[in-house]
Amino acid sequence: MKYNNILLGQEGKILTITINRPNKLNALNKETIEELHKAFVTADEDKSIRVIIITGSGTKAFVAGADIKEFAHFDESQGATLSKKGHELLFDFIENLSTPVIAAINGFALGGGLELAMAAHFRIASTNAKMGLPEVSLGVIPGYGGTQRLPQLIGKGRAMELIMTANMITAEQAKDYGLVNHVVEQEELLDLAEKLAKKISHNSSTAITAAIESVNANFKNNVDGFEVEISNFGKCFGTSDFKEGTTAFLEKRRPNF
Known part of the structure; x- marks a missing residue:
């Protein structure tokens, strides 16, 4: 299947999905979410694929957030529908996928980007990664699971602070908080992801x-x-x-x- 916003690459039992909108810092729009859903469905049904790695193209961003211009003029009902559909198609879907998913965070992971990474089964990050949920600075809250998964991963107090201040944290802070498991130089990130994926793929x-x-x-x-x-x-x-x-x-x- 041809995709406009993502790239797929399989090596052995490992599939790498790369969000490929570098001119938009890999921001999530409706089409990208739908493409990711289809790619994850197909991969989960393929028994030759044992592990999925998700990352962003380029060196600046994993996913720098949602594409705000798509929903800037939504009303309450449209906003709720946007969130619900996102959960169903991607965020809850990934969390409950039977195939393990590793998020390789290679730069900015903000808003929906951090929520996407948190939906994965675990996360690793490059040293230049920056993470945060800046939604309250736009007059809205995280709507793709951020208010639920962030406290689960780093505790209620730290999650409240990050959400309410809209601050970003560094990769090392994220590791200290338990948000990511490993931090390496950017050129080593995918190698580490693949090394971990291979270890997983050898198991049942x-x-x-x-x-x-x-x-x-x-x-x-x-x-x-x-x-x-x-x-x-x-x-x-x-x-x-x-x-x-x-x-x-x-x-x-x-x-x-």
């Missing part, structure tokens, strides 16, 4: 899917995460990956998942 994809669902359950209202873990733990025993993994362990060899 069915077990990783179950782990994603179980971890996410802890953050859902009216869901007992322990019960989800117990159920998914039991289901693993009925998979061919469990048989292969335990057999390989007993035979002192690497499993072939």
Whole structure:
């Protein structure tokens, strides 16, 4: 499928999705969100793909925010619809994807860009990365999960401060806060992402899917995460990956998942 705003590149079991709007600092517009949705759906259905890396083109930005001119004149109903559709198509969709997603933050990740990175299963960043949720400076709040995921990742107090001040933080601050796992020089960022992705790809994809669902359950209202873990733990025993993994362990060899 041909895309206007994203680039796809697969190497082995790893797919890299690059948001490619460098003249707009890779800002998210409606078309880009829809293209990303289609790309993630296709990748999740492709059993040859074990890990997805998402990043931005160029050296300046991962995603510098949403394309404000698309919604500057929206009314209340249109604003709510924009947020709801974004959650369904991309942000909640990525969080609950059965294929693990790594966000490689290569510069500015602001507003919807940081929300996109937070929807991924974990994040790494380049030393020049800057992150923030500046929405209140525009008279609006984060609408793609920022008010929910940021407190989960860095705590309520720090999240409140970042959201209310609209300040940006550096990559090192983000690492200290627990927002990103690793910080490296920009030229090393994709290499690290691929190294981590390869390690993930060697493990059981069915077990990783179950782990994603179980971890996410802890953050859902009216869901007992322990019960989800117990159920998914039991289901693993009925998979061919469990048989292969335990057999390989007993035979002192690497499993072939």
